[in-house]
Amino acid sequence: MTEFKVGDKVEHSHYGAGEVKYGPYEKLGTTLTGYYLVEFGYTDKCLGVHGANLTPAPAFKVGDKVTHRLFPGPFTVHSGPFPYSDGAEGAFYVIEKPDGFRAVSPANLTPYDAPDSGPSSETAGRYYVYDGVAYDLWGRYVDNDGDAWQFAEVTGVCGEMPRLVMMDDLTDGTLAEIVRQFGPLVRI
Template sequence: MTERFEVGQKVKHNVRGDAEVTYGPYTNTFGQVHYVVRLASGRELDATADQLSAIPEPPKFSVGDKVTSFGDKYTILAGPFQGHTEWYVVEDEDGKAMTADPNDLVRHDPEPIKVGDRVRVLRATYAEECHGLTGTVDNVDCDVTLDGISHPYHVNLDGRSGGVYASSVEPVDEPAADTYEYDGVTYDLSARYRDKDGDVWSFTGKRRASVPTVTMTGDVDNWNTIELIARNYGPLTRVTG
């Protein structure tokens, strides 16, 4: 069966190379199906259908692409697949997978990540325990490559004294968490804590070498850090009421 082509379709001529259909199909007096095609040079010529072959259109979307459909956000999980029509498998923001017609999808190109942005870590080689954690970006042009993968982002993680180099992050809307993690315990920086001797400590709002400082007296310039107090006078118990 002779393949049918449409006006505007990209095709390959068996001698002349890539071309575009500009007219046809039509049948000549000998019953042959012909087309007029425009070559890369701009010249048009007549070609029989058996001289042409279709150039496959590249997929509209790739796995991992962010898309929207009627205002809702999705991620392409798989596809394209061919049935009666072309379709993809997509995942919504709640992790629910479903099928989608590509004609209902629009590519969603988020704004580039900037220093100061709040993000969630998606991929960080040798730091998989940080996947899913949030923080603030302080560098977007790091010269760091791990296992052959560029890690351009450095993220100061919420509630931790250090950061992580990440190869992939996504923006988040929530504000920075007012917490700090030490020795497996997460401390609420807006709360007060009682040590093993009964003394009550509150956070000063300042830090020493990125570690929050605490005070018993209300002195905001106190040099004691939460790590020092927890290590020497812990365990610390949150004061309620």
């Protein structure tokens, strides 16, 4: 049985889409375990539901615009999710790229946000400020030699200096190193 955590988006065959608010827990007065309190869209109350009756909500829907952590985008979700044929846990999606279709793991996809004028409360985590300049971590940049750069997957400790990767030869370095050696960087 799949374990869920608070905040997970789930689906139930009868109640529809919902969000886990508490659990797992043991049902009061019994030894039955694996229950969750789930808030469904049609009511403002949480319902106690056994985890076996819940499935993870799909991360993306057909037609969603997404970006891939390794390829410039945006792309369109063409189909999915599909289970892996070898029985591996999880699922994959098919995205439409200019040169065809590609099967991808949802772990490599993020929803596409159209470029905006700068940080807002909704997108503040997307930006990293260095030396007074706000860099969009989802954006692509060009240096003073005309080489294109994009930010590598952001992982590690919160506040860690993000890394950039040159798009045509995979040279990489921290934002500070790249700005110092090849800057200034201009968003493209």
